[in-house]
Amino acid sequence: KIIILDFGSQYTQLIARAVREANVYCEIIPYYQQFDINETLKGVILSGSPFSVNEEKAPVVAISDFNKALPILGICYGAQLTAKTYGGVVNKSNKREYGRATLILKNEQDALFDGVPQQSQVWMSHSDSIQQLPPHFEVLATTESIPVAAFKQSNHSPNPLYGLQFHPEVFHSTEGKKIIRNFLVNICGCSQNWTPANFVQESIAQLKKQIGDRKVIMALSGGVDSTVAATLISKAIGDHLYCLFVDNGVLRKNEYEQVLHTYQQLHLNVVGIDAKEHFYTKLAGKTDPEEKRKIIGNTFIEIFDREAKRMNDIGMLGQGTIYPDVIESVSVHGPSQTIKSHHNVGGLPDYMQLELVEPLRFLFKDEVRKVGIELGIPAELINRHPFPGPGLAIRILGEVTEEKVHLLQQADAIFIDALRNANLYSKVWQAGAILLPVKSVGVMGDERTYEYTLALRAVTSVDGMTADWAHLPYDFLASVSNAIINQVKGINRVVYDISSKPPATIEWE
Ligand code: XMP
DSSP states (O other), X not given: OEEEEEOSOTTHHHHHHHHHXXXXXXXXXXXXXXXXXXXXXXXXXXXXXXXXXXXXXXXXXXXXHHHHHSOEEEETHHHHHHHHHTTOEEEEEEEEEEEEEEEEESOTTSGGGTTOOSEEEEEEEEEEEEEEOOTTEEEEEEOSSOSOSEEEEOSSOSSOEEEESSOTTSTTSTTHHHHHHHIIIIITOOOOOOOHHHHHHHHHHHHHHHHTTOEEEEEEOSSHXXXXXXXXXXXXXXXXXXXXXEEOSOSOTTHHHHHHHXXXXXXXXXXXXXXXXXXXXXXXXXXXXXXXXXXXHHHHHHHHHHHHHHSTTEEEEEOOOOHHHHSOOOOTTOTTSOOOOOOSTTOOOTTSOOEEEOTTTTOOHHHHHHHHHHTTOOHHHHTOOOOXXXXXXXXXXXXXXXXXXXXXXXXXHHHHHHHHHTTOGGGSSEEEEEEEEEEEEEEXXXXXXXEEEEEEEEEEESSSSSEEEOOOOHHHHHHHHHHHHHHSTTEEEEEEOOOOBTTSOSSOO
8 A cells, every 4th residue: 555645735646536536545644643553554645835945834744654665656746845855946037837848758768757758748836946956866857847746765775766747647848747657666575455345355454344244324425436435335235235215305306216216136135115205394494595494404304313213223434435534634734733643434423323335435436336236236226316405496596396306307307318318417517407496488379488497407516516507419408498488387488597606606506
C-alpha cells in the first residue's frame, strides 16, 4: 500500500485515484496523522497544498525520517517542502505558473520517466518555485519557465526521494499516469494487484471476520452504493443481513417494484415496505423545501426504527458510505482549524448505537461501479443517474400530493425512456422532470386547457459539485415535449432548463 499525506490540495483525491487506477491500494491521511511503517507500506506521496513552504504556519512532516524506511514522491508543495527540508531554496517566482507547460527531460534514463518522451505536456499550478536544489540532488526535468520541474536525491539515501513541481495526477499532464505508475512499480516495487476481483474476495473474508455471527440491518435506496455494499455483506453472511427498502411515495414510476425485483435476483434478504400513505399524510400542506426534506428524513428514520425493533437481536448497521465521504479534509485556513468529519453519512440518528459495517469505506465511486459489475449486479442499476433521497418531493415545487406525484412520474418516465432510446442517457450525468406550481392556458383540439407546466432538466457533470446544462438536440427535446403533452393529461406546456451550476443548482428545491 501507499500512503498519501494530504497538505490540503484540491487535487489530493486525484492522486489517490491515479494510484488506484494503477491497481495499487492507497490511503489518504492528513499530514499530521501518524501511520505505521511496516512491510505492507511501500512508499509515501506528499500532496500539494494551498500554503507556501515559507509561511510561518506552513505544514511540515519529518521527510527524512520517512525516507529512512521508504521511497518518497513529493508533488508541488510536497516537492518544495522536500527541497527546503534538505537545504534547497524555494522562493516566490516572479511569474506564477498556472496551466499547461512543456516538461523537458534532462535525464531520460531515470526509472521515474520510463516510457515518457523527452518533451511532454504537464499541468502546473504554483506561485513558489525551487530556485536551488539541496546538495546531492539532481535536476531530472525543466520547463521553459522553471529550472527545476523534477528532481531526485542522487546519493547516500537508503531510499529514493523524488520531487515533481507539476501535477502528474491531473488529466492535462498527458504522461502523468505513467509517471505515477513508474513511481509505484519501478521505484516502490508495488505489485499491481488491487483489482475488483481481489477486493471482492478480501472484503468478503474481512466482513466474515468483522461480523462473526451477529446480525446486520441495512436500508437500501435503489442506488449503486447501498446495493453494492449490501451484496458484499450478503455474500459474507447470507441471511444474517436484513435489508429494508421503503416506498416513500416519491420514487420514480415503477421504481419500487423494479428495484425490489432486482434485489430478489441478487438473493438479498430484503423486505419491501409500502409507506406511501404515511409519507403523503406527513407531507400534506407542506411547501417549504427544507421542511419537506426534513419530513422525509424523519419519517424514514421512524419507519426504519420501527422495523429494526421488530427484528430480533440486530447487532450491526450496514451502510454504503464511500471514500470521498470519509476522507478528512485538511483545512486550508490553517492546521489549527477544526477538521471536518463525516461519520454516519446515511443520516441515521446517534441513538441507534449500532456498530457500523461499511464495506465501501475506502472505494471511490468508479471503483464501487467496477466492484458492482464484478458482483454481477445488472449494468442498468450500476449506471443509474444519481437520484436524491427526498426523491420527486423536491421536484414537485410547493405541496406534494399523490396526484402530482402521479403526473410527474409519467412525465419523468417519458423523458428518461426517450434519453435511453436516443442513446443519450449515459451522456448526461443526471436528468429528470420538475413539476412547476404554474398553470397556463393551452389549446387541444377545439378545447381550451388550463394545466401545469413541466420543466425538463439534464446536466453534464463529474461529481455534481458543478454542472452544465446538457446541450440536448432540439429534435430530441421537441419529440419529448410532444410525447409528454400528448400522453400526460394535466400538463400542457414543457420548458427546458438552461441554467448551469453555479449559480443555479441541479435540483430546483
Ligand atoms: P444540487 O441541487 O445541490 O444537487 O445541485 C447536487 C446533487 O445532490 C443531489 N441532491 C440530494 N441528494 N438528498 C440527497 O440524497 C438531498 O436532499 C439532495 N438534494 C440534492 C442532487 O440530485 C444532485 O445529484
